[in-house]
Amino acid sequence: MSSYTHETFISPFTWRYGSPAMRSLFSEQEKRRLLRQIWIALATAQKKASLVTDEQLSELIAHKDDIDIDRATAIEAEIRHDLMAEIKTYAEQCPKGGSIIHLGATSMDVLDNMDALRLRQATLLIIEKTKVLLKAFQEKMEAYAESPCMAFTHIQPAEPTTIGYRFAQSAQDLVEDLKALQEVAASIRGKGIKGAVGTSASYTELLKGRGMTAFELEHEVMTSLGLGSFTASTQVYPRKQDWRIVTALSGLCCTLYKFALDFRLLQSPPIGEWSEPFGEKQVGSSAMPFKRNPINCEKIDSLCRFVSSQSEVLWQNAASTMLERTLDDSANRRVTLPECFLATDEVLTTATKIVTGMQIHESGVKRNLATYGLFAASERLLMELGRRGANRQEMHELIRHYSLKAWAEVQEGQVNTLAEMLSSDRTVLSFMQEEEVLQSLNAEEYVGDAPLRTRMVIQEVEAALS
DSSP states (O other), X not given: OOOOOTTSOOOHHHHTSSOHHHHHHTSHHHHHHXXXXXXXXXXXXXXXXXXXXXXXXXXXXHTTTOOXXXXXXXXXXXXXOHHHHHHHHHXXXXXXXXXXXXTXXXXXXXXXXXXXXXXXXXXXXXXXXXHHHXXXXXXXXXXXXXXXXXXXXXXXXXXXXXXXXXXXXXXXXXXXXXXXXXXXXXXXXXXXXXXXXXXXXXXXXXXXXXXXOHHHHHHHHHHHHTOOBOSSOSSSOOTHXXXXXXXXXXXXXXXXXXXXXXXXXXXXTTTOOEXXXXXXXXOSOSSOTTOOOOHHHHHHHHHHHHHHHHHHHHHHHHHTOOTTOOSTTHHHHHHHHHHHHHHHHHHHHHHHHHHHHOEEOHHHHXXXXXXXXXXXXXXXXXXXXXXXXXXXXXXXXXXXXXXXXXXXXXXXXXOOOHHHHHHTOHHXXXXXXXXXXXXXXXXXXXXXXXXXXXXXXXXXXXXXXX
């Protein structure tokens, strides 16, 4: 077997991105272990039809973990067929049982069922990590449900919201992503045991006079594997399944891309409300020692962008499978499917680290509220003046006049004097006391039902996690 070191190209997913559990699942070792599991399940079912002896089956079981990738690689170099190389390697280890390995099967009877088993397990790993992240969001929503902050539309200061409500937007989407992943995981099926073009012709011939139909054989094998199968297939399971799985991953990545992008904006010094965890010895820039770049959020966005782009590859695989089988999906599936899962796995790990360890800078939050919140709270004053009988259009023009003046001051770096101007205006004071005007201009109280809605999302998260 070749030795892979840092002296040659290796994928960043081999050592930089993805958890050990996900890397192990998509390893060659695990792939070959699953292949042998399927061959044993096939032989077990065929023994019931008296096609395989107890001794042959026992030998296959005894050597199921004796994976020898070096030997299989050497054989493949000669015969140019990776699955047959693995069959020959296994057969060499089983002098009695080797002759019945893969009996009646075509390559994809084994490979596609192996893929389905692995994809399901990978999806379940993603589901569990999504739940961990959702729990982290829940804790942040509970802690900051009523904490006011400035909201932005068009990347411009708008009206106040709460920090918890901002988290609730992502958490709400994550709940939907979790449901989509759970539905996909439950729907994953293998090809089944159907032979070269999906008609089970080889098994039908093999089982003549054996008291077992090809359909019954398939049921025995797939039940043993704990995996459903498609009713109809060609040489492969419908490639639209791959597209559905990665589309669900892409949906999850869409949610986390937006969260990380918003985080990057909130970490920028002009806003300065959030920041990523930053290690004591962490270096932000090779040139600028003062930098604290949002590298984790940027990594999330980079990997999410990658996952999103792979949906198109799998769409093409599904749409371009001509007639009963073409092999033009094989090479890209070896890359796309593992890397989409490894990328999503890394995104979830990083997002959880960010959410649990992030800092929320109260000074920045209050500064933005003091600077820009007054403008939004002037709407609250307008509503109160209208409630007390003032002419809405006249009050709107009056507030607009003072707001533009105050905005010009703020743009010049001066203190926002809008509250002072409005609370001393004679027309305004003819309807309200000075203290009442100032109270109406308290932006921290102008968050509507954001705290209530945040708690409603918390309940949705709790239901999704139960």
